[in-house]
Amino acid sequence: MRSTGKLHLGNYVGALQNWVRMQDEYECFYFIADWHALTTDYADTSKVKQNSIDVLLDWLAAGLDPKRCTMFIQSHVPQHAELHLLFSMITPLGWLERVPTYKEQRENIAEKDLSTYGFLGYPVLQAADILIYKGDFVPVGEDQVAHVELTREIARRFNGFYPATGRGLKQSFTWTGDVFPEPQALLTPTPKLPGTDGRKMSKSYGNTIMLTDPEPVVRQKLKTMVTDPARVRRTDPGNPDVCPVGDLHKIFSSKETMAKVNQGCRAAGIGCIECKGWAADALVQVLLPMQERRKKYEDNPRLAWDILEAGSAAASQVADATMKDVRASMGMSLEYEPPRPPETAK
Ligand code: SF4
Numbered sequence: 001m002r003s004t005g006k007l008h009l010g011n012y013v014g015a016l017q018n019w020v021r022m023q024d025e026y027e028c029f030y031f032i033a034d035w036h037a038l039t040t041d042y043a044d045t046s047k048v049k050q051n052s053i054d055v056l057l058d059w060l061a062a063g064l065d066p067k068r069c070t071m072f073i074q075s076h077v078p079q080h081a082e083l084h085l086l087f088s089m090i091t092p093l094g095w096l097e098r099v100p101t102y103k104e105q106r107e108n109i110a111e112k113d114l115s116t117y118g119f120l121g122y123p124v125l126q127a128a129d130i131l132i133y134k135g136d137f138v139p140v141g142e143d144q145v146a147h148v149e150l151t152r153e154i155a156r157r158f159n160g161f162y163p164a165t166g167r168g169l170k171q172s173f174t175w176t177g178d179v180f181p182e183p184q185a186l187l188t189p190t191p192k193l194p195g196t197d198g199r200k201m202s203k204s205y206g207n208t209i210m211l212t213d214p215e216p217v218v219r220q221k222l223k224t225m226v227t228d229p230a231r232v233r234r235t236d237p238g239n240p241d242v243c244p245v246g247d248l249h250k251i252f253s254s255k256e257t258m259a260k261v262n263q264g265c266r267a268a269g270i271g272c273i274e275c276k277g278w279a280a281d282a283l284v285q286v287l288l289p290m291q292e293r294r295k296k297y298e299d300n301p302r303l304a305w306d307i308l309e310a311g312s313a314a315a316s317q318v319a320d321a322t323m324k325d326v327r328a329s330m331g332m333s334l335e336y337e338p339p340r341p342p343e344t345a346k
Pocket of ligand 1: 227228231238239240243244245246261264265266270271272273275276
């Protein structure tokens with residue numbers, strides 16, 4: 001996750017909630033991508049570090065547990081950069097120019113100069129981020145599938161050039177002759193989570209409900225939330241399936257509340273204010289325990305930093321082992337090797 005600062009409900013529903021579940025099913029590495037943040041925000045780096053810490057606090061608040069997963073900041077494990085450099089040597093330019101988000105983002109973020117090497121190479125850095133842990137799966141949304149596919153192509157190309165069994169290697173590898181596995185995208189169905197204006201929840205639209213919003217703020221934001229436009233008057237029937245508040249209910253409310261919403265909205269038996277109040281109740285129930293967990297780390301930020309340091313050390317160990325395999329397969333190990341005897345002519 002990029003170091004964007006405090007997270008909102010969209011980040012929670014779209015990724016974080018799933019990550020919390022996955023900690024018990026997989027050996028998970030979660031990192032805050034501060035170098036990725038630089039690909040678009042390179043001109044002002046003054047907030048990057050604090051933004052990273054804010055992301056970490058929200059992760060801990062949401063239930064990521066350092067005993068069940070590894071959490072760290074990307075730049076604290078510089079092996080990512082070394083692998084990125086090596087991958088950049090073998091990745092054809094055309095592959096990067098074809099990545100759909102490259103064109104799309106350059107057009108959408110017109111206020112920044114994105115004609116940089118770092119921005120174009122963003123997916124190569126992502127490939128290094130994934131492959132340095134020899135990841136089997138990457139939990140992503142639809143929009144990131146193309147990046148995982150590119151990662152697979154880079155892994156394939158690397159394995160083709162530098163087979164693990166080549167060049168008199170002594171090590172044996174878990175993957176038959178390949179340094180890298182080809183990771184799979186683990187597509188997670190993410191429910192539609194609209195912002196207060198009905199568009200996708202996003203900081204750039206100013207329509208977010210933050211995980212740190214106190215109860216009165218949540219209630220106030222809900223009050224201003226758009227509803228089914230068919231309900232102009234209290235007596236007009238509505239449809240929760242086309243109402244952003246209805247979408248919130250579907251994610252956060254109990255079956256009983258959902259039944260009341262469905263029935264009351266369609267029969268004009270309830271008002272939108274009442275309905276929004278129930279949605280706010282459900283949201284507050286989810287957010288309050290998170291905010292209590294967050295407070296422990298806000299009061300003692302050193303605790304959170306210690307988690308990061310331990311996570312970086314654990315991630316570094318795995319990354320070091322991979323880099324040894326990588327260098328060896330390329331015939332560039334850091335170890336002394338005695339000169340080879342000259343080849344004798346037959
Ligand atoms: S009653 Fe609820 S679901 Fe129906 S339009 Fe109003 S806010 Fe939306």
